Amino acid sequence: xxxxxxxxxxxxxxxxxxxxxxxxxxxxxxNKIAGQVPALTKVEIKKVYESAKFAQKNWEQMPILKRIxxxxxxxxxxxxxxxxxxxxxxxxxxxxTKAAYSEIxxxxxxIEYTLQEALRLHPESYTGDSWGSMNKLAVFEYVPKGIVxxxxxxxxxxxxxxxxxxxxxxxxxxxxxxxxxxxSLVGLHLAKLAKEANxxxxxxxxxxGKGSEIGDSLVENEAINVISFTGSAVVGNRIxxxxxxxxxxxxxxxxxxxxxxxxxxxxxxxxxxxxxAFSYSGQRCTAIKRVLVQRxxxxxLIPILKEKVEKLTVGLPTDNCDxxxxxxxxxxxxxxxxxxxxxxxxxxxLVGNKFKENLMWPTIITDVTTKMNLAWEEPFAPLLPIIxxxxxKEAINIANDSQYGLQASVFTTNINSAMSIAKLLEVGSVxxxxxxxxxxxxxxxxxxxxxxxxxxxxRPSLLAxxxxxxxxxxxxxxx
Ligand code: NAP
Ligand code: G3H
Numbered sequence: 001x002x003x004x005x006x007x008x009x010x011x012x013x014x015x016x017x018x019x020x021x022x023x024x025x026x027x028x029x030x031n032k033i034a035g036q037v038p039a040l041t042k043v044e045i046k047k048v049y050e051s052a053k054f055a056q057k058n059w060e061q062m063p064i065l066k067r068i069x070x071x072x073x074x075x076x077x078x079x080x081x082x083x084x085x086x087x088x089x090x091x092x093x094x095x096x097t098k099a100a101y102s103e104i105x106x107x108x109x110x111i112e113y114t115l116q117e118a119l120r121l122h123p124e125s126y127t128g129d130s131w132g133s134m135n136k137l138a139v140f141e142y143v144p145k146g147i148v149x150x151x152x153x154x155x156x157x158x159x160x161x162x163x164x165x166x167x168x169x170x171x172x173x174x175x176x177x178x179x180x181x182x183x184s185l186v187g188l189h190l191a192k193l194a195k196e197a198n199x200x201x202x203x204x205x206x207x208x209g210k211g212s213e214i215g216d217s218l219v220e221n222e223a224i225n226v227i228s229f230t231g232s233a234v235v236g237n238r239i240x241x242x243x244x245x246x247x248x249x250x251x252x253x254x255x256x257x258x259x260x261x262x263x264x265x266x267x268x269x270x271x272x273x274x275x276x277a278f279s280y281s282g283q284r285c286t287a288i289k290r291v292l293v294q295r296x297x298x299x300x301l302i303p304i305l306k307e308k309v310e311k312l313t314v315g316l317p318t319d320n321c322d323x324x325x326x327x328x329x330x331x332x333x334x335x336x337x338x339x340x341x342x343x344x345x346x347x348x349x350l351v352g353n354k355f356k357e358n359l360m361w362p363t364i365i366t367d368v369t370t371k372m373n374l375a376w377e378e379p380f381a382p383l384l385p386i387i388x389x390x391x392x393k394e395a396i397n398i399a400n401d402s403q404y405g406l407q408a409s410v411f412t413t414n415i416n417s418a419m420s421i422a423k424l425l426e427v428g429s430v431x432x433x434x435x436x437x438x439x440x441x442x443x444x445x446x447x448x449x450x451x452x453x454x455x456x457x458x459r460p461s462l463l464a465x466x467x468x469x470x471x472x473x474x475x476x477x478x479x
Pocket of ligand 2: 286
């Protein structure tokens, strides 16, 4: 600590590291400095990959139970530091204290499940029963791919970091981790705990620096075998252009629709829509980002939504308000732009459209049409458009016309309608009678179109960070 500003160090080859150049992480609630992290240079990043490559060989050779034991020690320290981590989250990303605790609890369960599931990654064996190959027996074990570059977004600084780091490490990879700048205090605290847990030097490295400045040199390195990225579609697309030989796992943005049919249970539907759209102030990739409601029930659903949204509390994360300041001013500016475009083109504001610095009151815009940008763009803010449709086919077309394909919800009491619609939606997952959501974390998490590439989860992540390697025994028949 210097001048009461918390400073965290990067972790390179087992050493906590600073170079004298600091980036300030801004608290979205106070607009003051929440802490500082080092701004690493291209030369330093190159050294990180060299140490990760060197360390990976021994780590891979270590028995899995020993790797698990190291990772369990790290997990225990995360549990020990729950209050510190939650406070950092509140300061640097304005997440409510309770929500921050819940993210940490969820992450601890993620780790426990991952470490158990890793033990079930048994080799597959084959007999050479075809193509004249009777005298062969093959064993294909899951071996690590090598070096994993893990880049996480700001909104779940623990969960979306750990869900890349732990499955990569337990399967014998080394990791180069780059947290979002807004989220890097938590990220580098995790790194400090990795050192305390004696994770062997170079196996886990944590880099800090602005993605816009060091992103390309992070990604353009031939040593990387897998890039696991969560963040915006724009950055995800850039990474896929810049990466050299790495496998890509990309979890990107979304514009998840909630389709509400005329036979839906309206009270339950409205409760789930409000939770889905406004939790963590709408800053979730899986947030409900548009409601498509059938005309016959729209005049009943909309007042219930209004009533519920007016009950949301707006204010400080430390007061556990439902709506807290969004991450930065540009997010506010973007939301205002989307609202203005919609209102100029004939939409109406049902509730909200009120701002105080980074704090945006939960806003619902009705009479939105497909001609408005709000029907298609992701605000990542507490802003929900409502679009009315007549025929179910129309709703399916609007849902599928999006550049995104993360998740969708269908609200109806008719399972036949729900299943028929679910089959036609071009998304990773469809939630019947619930909000879109990633968890529980062992479910496969997939985005199609501009929402991503590859699969995350627990077993899917373990598989994504490994490849099958075969050893084939050949023999001559002697008897
Ligand atoms: P972002 O701006 O794309 O940043 C994500 C990460 O990429 C950060 O660590 C960022 O570092 C880094 N980065 C920035 N430019 C880079 C570059 N040129 N090369 C390599 N890395 C670079 O996203 P965000 O604002 O943190 O998160 C919001 C977006 O993420 C939304 O679109 C949301 O839907 C999406 N998201 C998706 C999921 C999912 O699972 N599908 C989950 C969460 C969020 P800096 O912070 O230093 O810029
Ligand atoms: O922001 C993106 C996260 O992957 C969403 O996770 O559905 O559990 O909020 P969640």
